[in-house]
Amino acid sequence: xxxxxxxxxxxxxxxxxxxxxxxxxxxxxxxxxxxxxxxxxxxxxxxxxxxxxxxxxxxxxxxxxxxxxxxxxxxxxxxxxxxxxxxxxxxxxxxxxxxxxxxxxxxxxxxxxxxxxxxxxxxxxxxxxxxxxxxxxxxxxxxxxxxxxxxxxxxxxxxxxxxxxxxxxxxxxxxxxxxxxxxxxxxxxxxxxxxxxxxxxxxxxxxxxxxxxxxxxxxxxxxxxxxxxxxxxxxxxxxxxxxxxxxxxxxxxxxxxxxxxxxxxxxxxxxxxxxxxxxxxxxxxxxxxxxxxxxxxxxxxx
Numbered sequence: 383x384x385x386x387x388x389x390x391x392x393x394x395x396x397x398x399x400x401x402x403x404x405x406x407x408x409x410x411x412x413x414x415x416x417x418x419x420x421x422x423x424x425x426x427x428x429x430x431x432x433x434x435x436x437x438x439x440x441x442x443x444x445x446x447x448x449x450x451x452x453x454x455x456x457x458x459x460x461x462x463x464x465x466x467x468x469x470x471x472x473x474x475x476x477x478x479x480x481x482x483x484x485x486x487x488x489x490x491x492x493x494x495x496x497x498x499x500x501x502x503x504x505x506x507x508x509x510x511x512x513x514x515x516x517x518x519x520x521x522x523x524x525x526x527x528x529x530x531x532x533x534x535x536x537x538x539x540x541x542x543x544x545x546x547x548x549x550x551x552x553x554x555x556x557x558x559x560x561x562x563x564x565x566x567x568x569x570x571x572x573x574x575x576x577x578x579x580x581x582x583x584x585x586x587x588x589x590x591x592x593x594x595x596x597x598x599x600x601x602x603x604x605x606x607x608x609x610x611x612x613x614x615x616x617x618x619x620x621x622x623x624x625x626x627x628x629x630x631x632x633x634x635x636x637x638x639x640x641x642x643x644x645x646x647x648x649x650x651x652x653x654x655x656x657x658x659x660x661x662x663x664x665x666x667x668x669x670x671x672x673x674x675x676x677x678x679x680x681x682x683x684x
Contacts, residue, residue, distance in 0.1 A: 384432035389461050395477035396452035397423040398670050398679040412450040413625045421452020425476035435461045443467040445476040447484050449624060453663060455683060462632025470647030478652035478678030485623055486515035488634045490572055493619050494592045500569035503527045507539035507547060510678040513653040516542040518642055521649045529555050538676050559586045567591060577601040584610050595620040653677030
C-alpha cells in the first residue's frame with residue numbers, strides 16, 4: 383500500500399534506461415529505501431492513493447519517474463513524480479516519457495540555464511533522452527546541433543528538429559560547430575559520453591558556455607587542458623537525477639507540466655524503438671546494449 387504522499391500504479395509498461403544495465407551489473411545501486419527491482423519509469427493507471435495525495439484519481443492514466451521498481455505489476459512513487467498521459471499518446475508509449483523529460487529539462491534548463499535565443503548541442507541525438515530533448519527545445523525555438531553514429535540516425539535526428547546532425551564516425555563535431563557558428567561555439571552542451579569528449583566539448587563551447595554531463599560512458603578519466611575553461615569563462619557541471627529528493631523532483635515535474643506537457647502528443651512525441659514483453663527483459667537489455675536503436679526501449683507488462 384502507498385504511504386503518505388505516495389501513489390501505487392498498476393504498471394502497463396516500463397521504460398529501459400542505461401542505469402538499468404548498470405544496476406543489473408551491480409554498478410548503480412538504488413537509493414536508500416528504494417525498491418531493488420529494476421525500472422525507473424513506468425506508465426499505467428493509479429491503483430491506490432496514499433494519505434495526503436490530492437489532484438489525482440484512482441483509474442487515472444499516468445506516467446511516472448521512479449527511484450526503482452518499474453519492472454513489476456505494481457510500482458510505488460511519490461505523487462510529485464507523476465505526470466498525466468496526454469490523450470493523444472498511447473498508454474504503453476507513455477512509459478518512454480518520464481526519465482527523458484525530467485533529465486532533459488533539469489539538466490538543460492536548471493543546470494545549463496539555456497536562455498531564449500541560445501544554441502544547444504545534444505550528444506546522442508537518437509537516444510531516448512536525445513530524441514525527446516531535441517523535440518522539446520526545437521519546439522521552444524532553439525537551434526540544436528546533435529551527434530549520432532550513422533547517416534540513418536542523423537536523418538532521424540533532423541526529423542526530431544535538429545538543425546545540424548553530425549555523424550561522429552565521419553565528421554569532427556568540434557570542427558563542424560566552429561565552422562557553422564563562425565567560431566563562436568555552442569552555448570549549452572548536454573553530454574553523456576565523457577572520456578575524450580570532455581576536452582572536445584570545451585573546444586566546442588561558446589564564451590560563457592555551460593557543459594553538463596549526465597553520464598561518462600567513455601570513462602571518467604581523461605587529460606584535460608583547463609586553459610579554455612578559464613579564458614572563455616566556461617561552466618562544467620555534472621548531475622544525476624535518481625537520488626534527488628521528492629521535493630526536487632516535484633519542482634521539475636511542475637515545470638514540465640507548465641512548459642512541455644501542453645506540446646506532448648502534438649509537437650513532442652515519445653520515440654519508441656521496440657517493445658518487449660516483461661518476460662523478455664534480458665533480451666531487451668541485450669538489444670539496448672547494442673546501441674544501434676533509435677529512441678526508447680519498453681517492457682510491456684501484459
